[in-house]
Structure formats: C-alpha cells, structure tokens
Amino acid sequence: MRSTTVLTAAVTTLLATGALAAGVLGGAAPVAAAPPRLGPCETGQLCLWAKEGFRGARHTHELTDVDIEACVPLPAGTTAAALANRTGRPVTTYQSAECAETGEFETYPGGGTWVPQSPYQVRAFKVWET
Incomplete structure (x- = not known):
C-alpha cells in the first residue's frame, strides 16, 4: 500500500x-x-492581441491603414503580447513606442506568421516593402 x-x-x-x-x-x-489555438486574423491583416495565446483585446491593421516603412505606435497605454502577420510583407515589432532599435525588436515574415507569445511587450511596428 x-x-x-x-x-x-x-x-x-x-x-x-x-x-x-x-x-x-x-x-x-x-x-x-497541444499547440496553441491560432487567433483569428484575416488575409492581409496584422493582428495584435493584448495577452499571450491570442487572448484579450485584438487590434487589426491593414496595409491601406499604414504607411510602408513608417513607425506605427500602438494607442497610448496599450501593448501587445501576441501577434499574427498576414500582410504579405515583413513586419518588425518594437518594444519601443518610437521604433527605437535600442530596445528589443523582431521582424516576422508576412506569409502567415502566428506568434502566441512575443518575447517583449510590443508598443509599435513597421510594415516593410517586400
């Protein structure tokens, strides 16, 4: 026993x-x-979630809403912890709200990249020409 x-x-x-x-x-x-369940993100969009695992408030951005190679800060007081890049273009996310390269940053391919847990709080991004 x-x-x-x-x-x-x-x-x-x-x-x-x-x-x-x-x-x-x-x-x-x-x-x-079990792999994390992918968050909903339509073709042509960059989707950012407030919490890891594609949870919390989701913000979507499309190419028609952003200038290519321009820094796009998230709304004041918000950050993202997960993302999906379906823009068809590379996207760099930044820890800095000014896209400063003194903080953390990472570039994700645009063909369909889901990141359930960013290594830092995303505060801004840039969409690049292919």
Missing part, C-alpha cells in the same frame, strides 16, 4: 512539473503539448 501511495505521489509531482511529459519516467514516450 505504501509503495502505491509513494508511486502515485511521484507521478503526480512529475505531471505537475512536466517531467512526465518530457519522458523522464523509465522510457515513457514524450507527450506533445
């Missing part, structure tokens, strides 16, 4: 820490984590 209780406690701990999913228990096959 005690060994069953100890084994159950060990498996529960491993599940809680993700070690079982990583295949730590005696050759157990790794369990793949």
Whole structure:
C-alpha cells in the first residue's frame, strides 16, 4: 500500500512539473503539448492581441491603414503580447513606442506568421516593402 501511495505521489509531482511529459519516467514516450489555438486574423491583416495565446483585446491593421516603412505606435497605454502577420510583407515589432532599435525588436515574415507569445511587450511596428 505504501509503495502505491509513494508511486502515485511521484507521478503526480512529475505531471505537475512536466517531467512526465518530457519522458523522464523509465522510457515513457514524450507527450506533445497541444499547440496553441491560432487567433483569428484575416488575409492581409496584422493582428495584435493584448495577452499571450491570442487572448484579450485584438487590434487589426491593414496595409491601406499604414504607411510602408513608417513607425506605427500602438494607442497610448496599450501593448501587445501576441501577434499574427498576414500582410504579405515583413513586419518588425518594437518594444519601443518610437521604433527605437535600442530596445528589443523582431521582424516576422508576412506569409502567415502566428506568434502566441512575443518575447517583449510590443508598443509599435513597421510594415516593410517586400
């Protein structure tokens, strides 16, 4: 009985820490984590979500609404933690609201890039000519 209780406690701990999913228990096959559900974003749009995992308020931008290669700051007091680039053009997101390269920035291809968790809070972006 005690060994069953100890084994159950060990498996529960491993599940809680993700070690079982990583295949730590005696050759157990790794369990793949479910991929995040992609947020809705139409062709031709740049979609930005307030929260990771494509959750929270979503803001959409289309090429007709932005100047190519111009810095587009998000509305004051807002940031994005997830994004989808379906503009057909490369988009660079910036940690800085002024698109300053002294902060973090990353460029994403425009053919359909979903980023469920940005490595920084996005405060501005630029759409580039292809």
